Amino acid sequence: MFHFGHKSVDVSLCEGVMTVATPDNDILVSIEIRHMLKVTKKDGNLTVYYVEKKKNKTLNMKMISLNADFEDIQNLYCDLDAKFKGRPKSLLVIINPNAGKKKGIKVYKKIADSLFQLCDIKLDIIVTNRQNEPTEILKNYDLSKIDGIVTVGGDGLYCECMNGLVKRIQQDNSVNLDNHNADIVSSALPIGIIPAGSGDVIVQYLHGTRCPRTAVMHILLGNHVDSNIVSVHAGRHLLSYSALVLGFGLFGDMMHDCEKFRWMGPSRYNIIPLGSMLKRREFDVEVEYYPLTQNEKPKQARLYGRQVSLPNGSVSQSKLQRKQRTKSSSDLQKENSVNEDKTILFPDLVKEEGRIYAVDSHAIMMKEKSGRMMPHFGQNSLMVYTTHKCTLPDHVSQLTKVKNEKLDCYDYKFVNKHEVSGYRVKLLNATVNTAGNNKDLQKDYYINCDGECIRLKEPVFNVKLHKNAVKFFGDFAD
Numbered sequence: 001m002f003h004f005g006h007k008s009v010d011v012s013l014c015e016g017v018m019t020v021a022t023p024d025n026d027i028l029v030s031i032e033i034r035h036m037l038k039v040t041k042k043d044g045n046l047t048v049y050y051v052e053k054k055k056n057k058t059l060n061m062k063m064i065s066l067n068a069d070f071e072d073i074q075n076l077y078c079d080l081d082a083k084f085k086g087r088p089k090s091l092l093v094i095i096n097p098n099a100g101k102k103k104g105i106k107v108y109k110k111i112a113d114s115l116f117q118l119c120d121i122k123l124d125i126i127v128t129n130r131q132n133e134p135t136e137i138l139k140n141y142d143l144s145k146i147d148g149i150v151t152v153g154g155d156g157l158y159c160e161c162m163n164g165l166v167k168r169i170q171q172d173n174s175v176n177l178d179n180h181n182a183d184i185v186s187s188a189l190p191i192g193i194i195p196a197g198s199g200d201v202i203v204q205y206l207h208g209t210r211c212p213r214t215a216v217m218h219i220l221l222g223n224h225v226d227s228n229i230v231s232v233h234a235g236r237h238l239l240s241y242s243a244l245v246l247g248f249g250l251f252g253d254m255m256h257d258c259e260k261f262r263w264m265g266p267s268r269y270n271i272i273p274l275g276s277m278l279k280r281r282e283f284d285v286e287v288e289y290y291p292l293t294q295n296e297k298p299k300q301a302r303l304y305g306r307q308v309s310l311p312n313g314s315v316s317q318s319k320l321q322r323k324q325r326t327k328s329s330s331d332l333q334k335e336n337s338v339n340e341d342k343t344i345l346f347p348d349l350v351k352e353e354g355r356i357y358a359v360d361s362h363a364i365m366m367k368e369k370s371g372r373m374m375p376h377f378g379q380n381s382l383m384v385y386t387t388h389k390c391t392l393p394d395h396v397s398q399l400t401k402v403k404n405e406k407l408d409c410y411d412y413k414f415v416n417k418h419e420v421s422g423y424r425v426k427l428l429n430a431t432v433n434t435a436g437n438n439k440d441l442q443k444d445y446y447i448n449c450d451g452e453c454i455r456l457k458e459p460v461f462n463v464k465l466h467k468n469a470v471k472f473f474g475d476f477a478d
């Protein structure tokens with residue numbers, strides 16, 4: 001017989017739930033084992049630490065204590081402990097002390113450390129001194145001794161660690177990083193993000209809150225969410241992997257402008273983009289969209305060959321011209337196979353040519369849910385948006401809707417959307433300077449890759465979706 005406070009109770013474990021009830025079967029407590037953080041025992045006492053989700057999606061830690069004779073406590077402890085398999089036991093923690101308002105170390109010490117200690121996690125804590133250090137650490141780190149990586153910082157730190165991890169895994173599996181057609185090997189090692197950055201977008205997508213305590217508890221509960229990434233290649237080199245947003249044109253320029261005002265801290269993201277918007281540039285581009293393969297197509301697949309609709313101001317194409325521009329898979333194969341290890345067959349492909357402000361894609365797809373645009377992890381496809389010529393007020397109104405996650409944020413005549421497995425952007429009027437072996441573009445063109453500004457040195461870049469290539473700690477399902 002167990003005791004809960006002054007009451008004598010029965011304790012049962014059934015279908016993943018521990019129930020504490022009176023002998024008359026009045027249920028006093030019912031806890032799902034997947035929500036338990038830790039069980040401890042001492043003499044005739046057993047304490048269960050567990051989480052409860054509040055309406056605002058934050059997790060709250062609670063505990064209950066049960067008393068019984070030594071044997072009953074021992075048996076219940078062993079039964080519960082056996083169900084904790086798969087929880088992380090050993091973690092590499094990478095802290096960026098300069099992220100956001102420079103509170104990374106404080107957040108870690110105040111919130112994360114005690115929870116990790118409670119759950120007996122073996123920790124290897126590294127406070128970084130500079131950019132690129134996380135990449136270097138992950139190049140040679142013994143990944144076999146950890147169950148996950150935890151970043152304490154912003155989206156940028158996560159993206160750097162994700163890049164380091166994905167590159168390391170390709171290296172270990174002899175995948176050529178610079179082949180833009182290569183399918184990459186997915187990472188089995190989950191990454192947890194404890195938010196301490198400027199935007200903390202990914203963590204909010206994952207947990208619905210920016211609360212660092214909630215993020216730590218999600219890591220400890222050990223559930224995983226698979227997520228897509230995209231690769232960006234130019235001039236037969238990998239530029240980067242993106243986990244969140246990849247933006248050429250306006251968003252590249254915005255990020256470049258924001259970088260110049262880094263001293264302003266996180267507030268630069270509220271002010272500087274307005275200036276970038278006022279001096280928005282137009283780019284003459286040709287975009288090739290690689291359609292989904294048969295397996296990837298949603299039930300009501302669109303016919304891309306017939307779907308190209310160019311808005312006002314862009315170079316228009318007749319149906320016939322569009323047809324001529326649709327390459328056969330054999331043409332593509334020939335084009336792509338030069339110096340490449342592996343070639344993917346694209347059943348048919350559509351080219352769009354015109355004057356644009358931006359080409360953007362999101363590795364975590366934004367789709368309608370409960371009347372809003374909400375993130376969806378691990379989707380079968382990548383959505384690409386091209387923004388064509390439009391008035392400044394219309395453009396501002398559209399981007400404001402994107403920011404506010406409005407359902408109709410892409411329903412504008414000047415925005416084209418394509419659901420693809422990849423795409424290629426070619427700058428049509430970019431002049432390439434060649435000096436010796438070095439090539440460079442005469443003008444500056446930027447890609448915003450998850451907040452990192454990449455300056456293009458080649459007039460063509462390729463983007464490819466890699467489904468479920470990475471794992472997060474969390475449980476996005478609810």
Ligand SMILES: Nc1ncnc2c1ncn2[C@@H]1O[C@H](COP(=O)(O)OP(=O)(O)OP(=O)(O)O)[C@@H](O)[C@H]1O
Nearest residue numbers: 099100128129130131153154155156157160197198
């Ligand atoms: N000690 C460090 N000092 C400076 N930069 C670092 C350091 N450690 C990591 N970085 C890099 O700084 C970039 C931004 O980091 P992070 O996302 O954590 O901060 P943030 O303040 O949210 O970023 P941003 O200011 O770019 O929005 C990342 O590329 C990260 O890897």
